[in-house]
Amino acid sequence: MSPPSGITRATLLKDLRLEWRSKDAINSMLFFSMLVVVVFSFSFDPNAEESRQIAGGLIWVAFLFAAVVALNQTWARELRNQVLDAYRVSPAPANSLFLAKAVGNFIFVTVLEALMTPLFIVFYQLRALGPAWQLLVVAMLGTWALVVNGTFFAAMSIRTRSREIMLPLLLFPISIPALLAMVQATTAILTGEGARFWIVLLVTYDLVFTTGCLLLFETVLNAE
Amino acid sequence: MTENAPVISVSNLIKQFGRFAALREVSADFTGGKLYAILGDNGAGKTTLLRTLAGLTRPTSGQVTILGAGQFHEVCDQVGYMAHPSLLYDEMTGMENLAYFARLYGIGDGSRCVEAIRAVGLDPELRRPVGQYSQGMRQRMSLARALLNDPKILLLDEPFSNVDIHSATDMVRLLARTRAQGKTVFVVTHQASLLEGVADEFVWMQAGKIAGRTRELKPPEATA
Numbered sequence: 001m002s003p004p005s006g007i008t009r010a011t012l013l014k015d016l017r018l019e020w021r022s023k024d025a026i027n028s029m030l031f032f033s034m035l036v037v038v039v040f041s042f043s044f045d046p047n048a049e050e051s052r053q054i055a056g057g058l059i060w061v062a063f064l065f066a067a068v069v070a071l072n073q074t075w076a077r078e079l080r081n082q083v084l085d086a087y088r089v090s091p092a093p094a095n096s097l098f099l100a101k102a103v104g105n106f107i108f109v110t111v112l113e114a115l116m117t118p119l120f121i122v123f124y125q126l127r128a129l130g131p132a133w134q135l136l137v138v139a140m141l142g143t144w145a146l147v148v149n150g151t152f153f154a155a156m157s158i159r160t161r162s163r164e165i166m167l168p169l170l171l172f173p174i175s176i177p178a179l180l181a182m183v184q185a186t187t188a189i190l191t192g193e194g195a196r197f198w199i200v201l202l203v204t205y206d207l208v209f210t211t212g213c214l215l216l217f218e219t220v221l222n223a224e
Numbered sequence: 225m226t227e228n229a230p231v232i233s234v235s236n237l238i239k240q241f242g243r244f245a246a247l248r249e250v251s252a253d254f255t256g257g258k259l260y261a262i263l264g265d266n267g268a269g270k271t272t273l274l275r276t277l278a279g280l281t282r283p284t285s286g287q288v289t290i291l292g293a294g295q296f297h298e299v300c301d302q303v304g305y306m307a308h309p310s311l312l313y314d315e316m317t318g319m320e321n322l323a324y325f326a327r328l329y330g331i332g333d334g335s336r337c338v339e340a341i342r343a344v345g346l347d348p349e350l351r352r353p354v355g356q357y358s359q360g361m362r363q364r365m366s367l368a369r370a371l372l373n374d375p376k377i378l379l380l381d382e383p384f385s386n387v388d389i390h391s392a393t394d395m396v397r398l399l400a401r402t403r404a405q406g407k408t409v410f411v412v413t414h415q416a417s418l419l420e421g422v423a424d425e426f427v428w429m430q431a432g433k434i435a436g437r438t439r440e441l442k443p444p445e446a447t448a
Contacts, residue, residue: 010327014313021315021353077313086311086369089278090328091301224282 004096011100018077019108025070029112032069036062037116041123051124056186059120060179063113064146068168070108071150074101075158084221094218098151102213105147113139129192138185138195141202145178145209152213155220178205230289231256231377231408232277237286239272239432246272247283248432254410256376259403261419262412264429270412271308273429274381277410278305291376301329304375308382310366314355318365319348322372329373340368345394359386367395371402378402378409384418392418416441 019025040058044050078084087097120126128135150171157166185198230253239247247269254260262270275281276288279296291299305311312321322337331337341348344364354362367383378399384392392415399409400422411419416426420441428435428444436444 007328010324014316014324017320018313018315080314081312082307082309083311083313085280085305085307086325087328088280089296089300089303089305090325091297091330092328222282 004093007092007096008100008103011097012104015074015100015104016107019104022077024077025073025108026111028069028073029066029108030115033062033066033112033116034119036065037119037123046124051126052129052190053187055120055124055126055190056183058124059117059186060142060182062116063109063143064172064175064179066112067105067109067143067146067150068171070105070112071147071154071171072164072167074105074151075154079158088221094221095214097221098155098213098217101155102144102148102151105151106143109143109147110139113143126190128190130189130195132189134189134195134199135186137199138182138189138202141199141206142178142182142185144206145182145202146175148206148210148213149174149178152217152220155217159223174209178202181205229256230254231291233287233289234273234277235287237273237276237288238284239269239276239281240284245432247276247286250286250432250434252427252434252437254408256408257403257406258424259399259409259411259419259422260425260427261416261423262410262427262429263414263416264435268429269432270429271381272432274379274410274412278303278379280305301373302376304370304373304378306366306370306378306380306383308385310354310362311369312354312362312365315353317353318346318350318357318368321354321365322369325369326372331373336372336374340371341365343371343398344368345391360388360391363387364391364395367398376407378407380410381412382414383411384413384415396422 044054046054150167153170154167157163157170160166181198181201185195185202188195188198232254235251237247237250238245250269250273262273264270272281276283277290279300287294288296290296291302293299296303316324318341319337322340323334326332326337338348344367346361346364346368354365357365363383363386367380370378370380383395387395396418399411403409411423413419424439426438426441428438438444
């Protein structure tokens with residue numbers, strides 16, 4: 001058998017190739033977040049200071065909802081033609097599949113963030129008063145928090161009849177601590193306050209949930 | 225394992241789906257190097273039996289021993305499984321699909337994929353994605369995927385469905401060659417006549433039980 005890292009890499013490359021050819025996830029995410037940015041910018045007309053206060057919440061809620069689109073797609077393509085069964089009968093470890101899916105979703109959501117953040121900056125006239133590089137750290141940690149749980153709960157909900165509804169129902173409540181930390185950290189950096197506490201909270205959240213998901217994923221994969 | 229020792233043993237196998245019993249105390253031994261045709265009406269339990277042998281369905285009670293192991297995962301690299309759906313990614317070519325699945329079995333050598341595709345009578349150079357294949361080509365590519373790891377046991381669910389008679393005959397010849405190499409082949413099918421004169425044993429299932437096993441294509445009550 002290939003080492004687990006080799007299987008993770010092969011599965012990740014396969015997912016990137018499938019997404020490149022179909023563009024199912026990235027197109028839906030982009031349109032959805034663009035709509036959010038435009039609709040919110042017309043709904044509110046904040047000044048620069050107000051923008052700094054609300055931008056963190058707006059950005060992360062938009063990314064959270066957009067990420068759900070990608071997360072639903074992740075497993076949908078494994079259900080078509082029951083391809084997941086081919087993985088299940090193979091000697092490949094379950095966690096390699098989980099990590100590949102989580103990293104793939106991380107890449108998709110990061111691409112979305114990279115494309116949408118300039119739009120947010122323009123529409124809300126944002127300028128960070130605190131160290132702007134910390135926004136990158138918050139974005140990485142926050143995105144991982146969303147996708148690691150999202151990938152796990154999307155796998156849990158694939159066999160349910162109304163999986164598109166089930167995923168947000170499972171994911172959103174458990175993401176509240178991470179979402180709170182992301183929003184507070186972003187706001188703190190934009191307004192020039194310290195974000196250290198929230199970043200530590202995000203790191204802890206990521207470690208705990210990544211470990212939990214890795215421990216439980218095999219059970220989820222083989223559940224009937 | 226001795227020559228005539230069973231490669232697969234099932235004892236008192238029960239599988240319940242809610243109140244419906246798909247398998248009712250199925251017990252049987254299957255010796256190696258033979259081709260078994262599993263026959264029966266819709267709902268007789270053929271696919272459930274095959275999925276249980278492939279470790280995809282957990283029995284409610286009872287025991288499956290496959291190549292001497294009590295757990296499918298201990299021997300999964302020696303088993304090939306082909307389901308009714310293709311278990312292939314529609315957006316990728318046949319060669320890309322097989323190269324990915326080969327990695328799951330630790331086969332890094334592309335020549336094995338070429339060999340498997342040629343064995344089923346397809347062209348490894350075909351650039352079309354599997355989604356654009358005819359149903360017959362898809363079935364053959366699916367068989368190539370099942371043969372990829374050179375398995376000792378081949379579990380095939382409806383391999384001839386929607387396949388034209390010439391392709392089906394070619395597939396039967398390939399299965400006969402596979403059996404001649406000392407491998408054990410299980411074929412769930414509604415087109416039993418294709419296997420007449422080729423199968424070593426016909427296993428008749430009815431209402432979740434094995435109603436009888438015959439050497440010729442005659443239902444057990446007709447032979448009695």
